[in-house]
Amino acid sequence: MATIEHRPASGGIGESVLRKEDAKLIVGQGRFVDDLVLPGMLHAAFARSPFGHARITGVDRSAALALPGVAAVLTADELGIAGGVPCASNPTGDTRQPRQPLLAEGIVRYCGEPVVMVIATNRYTARDAADAIVIDYEPLPAVVDGRKALAPDAPLVHGQYPDNLCCTLRHETDGFEEAFAAAPHVVRSANFNQRITPVSMETRGVVADWVRASGEVTLYTSTQVPHFVRTFVAVINETSESKVRVVTPDVGGGFGAKLNTYREEYLACAASKIVGAPVKWIEDRSESHNATIHGRDQHQQYEAAVEADGKIRALRFRAVQNNGAYLQLLTPSISHLTVFMVPGPYAIENISIEVRQAFTNTTPTDAYRGAGRPEATHGLERLVDEIADELGLDPADVRRRNFIEEFPYTTSVGLSYDSGDYGTALDRALELACYDTFEERRAEARGRGRYRGIGLSSYVEVCGLAPSAVTKAIGISAPGWESSTVRMHPFGKVTVITGSSPHGQGHATSWSQIVATELGVPFDDVEVIHGDTAFAPYGLGTYGSRSLAVAGAALYRSVQKVKEKGRAIAAHELECSVDDLEWADGRWSVKGSPERGATIQGLATSAWVAANLPPGLEPGMEATTFHDPPNFTFPFGTHVCEVEIDPETGRVEVVGYVAVDDCGNVINPMIVEGQVHGGVIQSIAQAIFEETVYAEDGQLRTPTLVEYQVPSAADLPRITSDRTVTPSPVNPLGTKGIGEAGTIAACPAVVNAAVDALSVLGIRHLEMPMQPHRVWEAIRNANPTGAAR
Amino acid sequence: MxxxxxxxxxxxxxxxxxxxxxxxxxxxxxxxxxxxxxxxxxxxxxxxxxxxxLAELTGIAMDGSDLVIGAMTRHREVAGSALVRAQAGALADAAAGIGSPAVRNRGTIGGSLAQSDPHGDLPAVLLALGGSVEVRGASGSRTIAAADLAVGFLTTTLAADEMIVAVRLPGGAGRSAYAKFHRRAIDWSIVGAAAVIRGTTTTVALTGMAAVAVRATGFEVIVNAGGSLEEAARHAGDGTRPAEGLDGSAEYKRHLAGVLARRATEAALAR
CATH class of the missing domain: 3.30.43.10 (Uridine Diphospho-n-acetylenolpyruvylglucosamine Reductase, domain 2)
Known part of the structure; x- marks a missing residue:
């Protein structure tokens, strides 16, 4: 468990250094998009569809245009932009990619789709004007459930696709049916991994400044991927990539929802060009529930052929993924990540997978913390518990018997797990959770009228996205490398520029720790900058638990380049061979004569003075690296949850939580623990509280934080977090990524615990979220006489 | 927004x-x-x-045998008042559980009653305690009994030019308690129950079972006739038709009404 050092001894790798980015955020000196004010800036608001599916039969803008302060009221016609919001994912080669226009063109396909954009002198006037626009709609039949969308005669979301099918992902190993038929038991399991809404503290927002005289465009945007945004703005807004500068200031959370480009980014640029002034749009909280992507929404069916000892011989997985009305940046790839994780940490050699992706009249789904992997883990870990239940086995034993034990291991879906030690993490989690004495706690709770249960979840995830050849092979038209620049200043201070622009992860601290250790300079001498395409090398961004494994490796390699340049200068100054030098504590010194040496800071000064450099060596002490990872990383772990259920109200309360994660080597244990805590509570939230609900006609029934139940600290448990350490062999730091582990692991641990608690009543399954009324109804249905009170 | x-x-x-x-x-x-x-x-x-x-709208004091609370008194002050705890335990319970600390620091007893949200806790507490509100308007002052204040969803008998200036709770209210059920700590109650025991008479009012707070007459009749709390709980929601929604079915809410009426009564008895 992490201990916090208030003043680091060295600020090096492995210390729980306080985050250097926090002081300004805590005292209100952070700079978010909404803090930006440009001269002459105007404000945008949108009239959005109140219908899930409707034909637009008329737009009357006159009342809006009559309001003082309204500069423009724009529909798709005025924009004249042919392109649509891009999707960079085509996993099947024939994935249907409907055009997503920037403003609706004749038809709206989900509640909240923008129809008219208003530009006004302030935000209030813009909102008033948007409300004053009269749009005539002719409502059309809607479909919001992915399974129903794929049924015959469903309303069509896009008329050109007669079955609402986006694509079908298929994979089956040779001889699957024979292997399936050969095992003595078949265990079936079905789950709905419900739709949830990313809720970051900072909603999305943009300020676009299109300078007509020069053609230069500056777009300030709250995003995880500033370089992607720049590339696509250049394409969609039809200008040169070199004319576009994207700036990402402080970002208050993204959780994958900002791993995207959105209509409003392109629209603000277009509007700024039209009105000749900077345009700001800040998404309001209710707007965010409709206008920003949702996550999950996958119906799953599992069939496992198993031996009497619980060993899984073959696994059949069928799922329907609800993609929503349009495709965002990576929509079709999210359930593809589910496919990759179907076998999880288990040696399941025979597998058959089919995932059908459906269009519906709902907000598009895309990456939300975990992105396809929580869905896979939840279904699989529920299945493993159902296998244990049907065969009368201990769930921990079933997991152990199926774990992959020899590495590297090529899974039945083709991933190569390079390393792992799943049994050790499981054993540690059970020990910390006092698994052996659980029945005593169950009995004690029963004496208080409560049902207590315990649940496990073992997982492996695929992180460190991604080798560029692999992203291409799986149909993603973007690479997976990352960049870094290490720049030493004349007096030896260091600036790091990272291509991986963070939104709360603590890159500045972790990156400084890496430099402090590897370059031997003080932690406080390192500054980390990011998120401005004008000065940062192209970077792919922060998502998929990739930053430390990919951008960290890029940083490590730049540091080594700087260090080696210092070595060449030191050898020249000390009049020896580079091979005679050794590195220790930030100095190159002559082997055997440690007093003859030079610090890296001094060598940086020499590189700047440049009066006595080795022949042919360039002045300056700076290096840039573009690092393409050779493989993914595969973090893993086991989580154990205990819940108590009040049978009178149906409330499920998490009363104990143990997380044992293996993310390889750790740079800052406190940051790792914070990521685990955040991920776990986001996943407990999905298990018990959060659900995005649509009415049949496409109305969003959870449009505010009253209906959409994000829990607070008062609703959540204390979390015990521990780690095992199995360094990744694919990067020089041995790191893997920890940002999504909690969201991947926790849901099934919580649901397994609740099902275990109620198994005495004959309950075998609970759907998420396990809201009180649902759990009460399950108890009542299992026990209609009410004897369970 | x-x-x-x-x-x-x-x-x-x-x-x-x-x-x-x-x-x-x-x-x-x-x-x-x-x-x-x-x-x-x-x-x-x-x-x-x-x-x-308006400083004169704040404060908690006895007026003869009545407890009088200024309309602008914040929930936090009500929850922390020894006087309220001693005289009207159900009100102290309810005020302590409203929303989050930030909401309790801002929200007021008078504002909450005037808002008359069907899932707000204070109307049921006032009803069970037999309290009233003192109102002033352009045409003078009047007192409105709890049962006559709320008439519908977010609707009261207050005229547009009137405002609540104080809440009055009768003396000798006996032992009382409030029990509520909500999903998150910060949420409105799905259902709540205020129980007041005066001598041998138990009065229970419910939150969330109708557009306004209602008495749990089915529960009261059985308890006051000497029946068990368990038996009474099965009838706490009799005659109610609570709204169905994402927070549960009418059947679930009627069930909760019984559970909470029983729990509130047990808590009051224990005081």
Whole structure:
């Protein structure tokens, strides 16, 4: 468990250094998009569809245009932009990619789709004007459930696709049916991994400044991927990539929802060009529930052929993924990540997978913390518990018997797990959770009228996205490398520029720790900058638990380049061979004569003075690296949850939580623990509280934080977090990524615990979220006489 | 989340406030309900009169045998008052459980009663305790009994130019308690129950079972006839038709009404 050092001894790798980015955020000196004010800036608001599916039969803008302060009221016609919001994912080669226009063109396909954009002198006037626009709609039949969308005669979301099918992902190993038929038991399991809404503290927002005289465009945007945004703005807004500068200031959370480009980014640029002034749009909280992507929404069916000892011989997985009305940046790839994780940490050699992706009249789904992997883990870990239940086995034993034990291991879906030690993490989690004495706690709770249960979840995830050849092979038209620049200043201070622009992860601290250790300079001498395409090398961004494994490796390699340049200068100054030098504590010194040496800071000064450099060596002490990872990383772990259920109200309360994660080597244990805590509570939230609900006609029934139940600290448990350490062999730091582990692991641990608690009543399954009324109804249905009170 | 344009005044005397109300302003107390409604444009008052400058509307004191609480007294002060705890345990319970600490620091007893949200806790507490509100308006003062205050969803018998100035709870209220059920700590109650025991008579009022707080007459009849709490609990929701929604079915809510009526009564008995 992490201990916090208030003043680091060295600020090096492995210390729980306080985050250097926090002081300004805590005292209100952070700079978010909404803090930006440009001269002459105007404000945008949108009239959005109140219908899930409707034909637009008329737009009357006159009342809006009559309001003082309204500069423009724009529909798709005025924009004249042919392109649509891009999707960079085509996993099947024939994935249907409907055009997503920037403003609706004749038809709206989900509640909240923008129809008219208003530009006004302030935000209030813009909102008033948007409300004053009269749009005539002719409502059309809607479909919001992915399974129903794929049924015959469903309303069509896009008329050109007669079955609402986006694509079908298929994979089956040779001889699957024979292997399936050969095992003595078949265990079936079905789950709905419900739709949830990313809720970051900072909603999305943009300020676009299109300078007509020069053609230069500056777009300030709250995003995880500033370089992607720049590339696509250049394409969609039809200008040169070199004319576009994207700036990402402080970002208050993204959780994958900002791993995207959105209509409003392109629209603000277009509007700024039209009105000749900077345009700001800040998404309001209710707007965010409709206008920003949702996550999950996958119906799953599992069939496992198993031996009497619980060993899984073959696994059949069928799922329907609800993609929503349009495709965002990576929509079709999210359930593809589910496919990759179907076998999880288990040696399941025979597998058959089919995932059908459906269009519906709902907000598009895309990456939300975990992105396809929580869905896979939840279904699989529920299945493993159902296998244990049907065969009368201990769930921990079933997991152990199926774990992959020899590495590297090529899974039945083709991933190569390079390393792992799943049994050790499981054993540690059970020990910390006092698994052996659980029945005593169950009995004690029963004496208080409560049902207590315990649940496990073992997982492996695929992180460190991604080798560029692999992203291409799986149909993603973007690479997976990352960049870094290490720049030493004349007096030896260091600036790091990272291509991986963070939104709360603590890159500045972790990156400084890496430099402090590897370059031997003080932690406080390192500054980390990011998120401005004008000065940062192209970077792919922060998502998929990739930053430390990919951008960290890029940083490590730049540091080594700087260090080696210092070595060449030191050898020249000390009049020896580079091979005679050794590195220790930030100095190159002559082997055997440690007093003859030079610090890296001094060598940086020499590189700047440049009066006595080795022949042919360039002045300056700076290096840039573009690092393409050779493989993914595969973090893993086991989580154990205990819940108590009040049978009178149906409330499920998490009363104990143990997380044992293996993310390889750790740079800052406190940051790792914070990521685990955040991920776990986001996943407990999905298990018990959060659900995005649509009415049949496409109305969003959870449009505010009253209906959409994000829990607070008062609703959540204390979390015990521990780690095992199995360094990744694919990067020089041995790191893997920890940002999504909690969201991947926790849901099934919580649901397994609740099902275990109620198994005495004959309950075998609970759907998420396990809201009180649902759990009460399950108890009542299992026990209609009410004897369970 | 962008309200419409609104005028705003913050008077320093009740007379000034009443004059502003008579001009059509809407009173704002803690703003814990009204501000979110304005941000969602569910309410668009042309002008607001902020009552927070009226010192005479705050405070908790005995008036003879009655407990009198100023309308602008914040939930946090009510929850922390030894006087309230001793005289009206159900009110102390309810005030301590409203929303989050931030909401309890801002929200007021009078504002909450005037808002009359069916899932707000205080109307049921006032009803069970047999309390009343003291009201002032352009045409003078009057007292409205709890049962006569709320008439529908977010609707009371207060005239547009009237405001609550104090809440009055009768002395000798006996032992009382409030039990509620909500999903998250910060949420409105799905269902709540206020139980008051005076001598051998138990009175229970329910939150969340109708557009306004209602008495749990089915429960009361059985308990007051000497029946068991378990038996009474099965009838706590008799005759109610609570709204069905994402927070549960009517059947679930009637069940909860019984559980909470029983729990509140048990808690009151234990006091």
């Amino acid at each position: 962008i309200p419409t344009k609104t005028a705003y005044t913050r008077p320093e005397s009740i007379e000034e406030a009443l004059a502003t109300l008579a001009d059509g302003a809407r009173p704002i107390a803690g703003g814990m309900s009204l501000i979110p409604m304005m941000k969602l444009r569910l309410a668009s008052p042309a002008s607001l009169v902020d009552l927070s400058g």
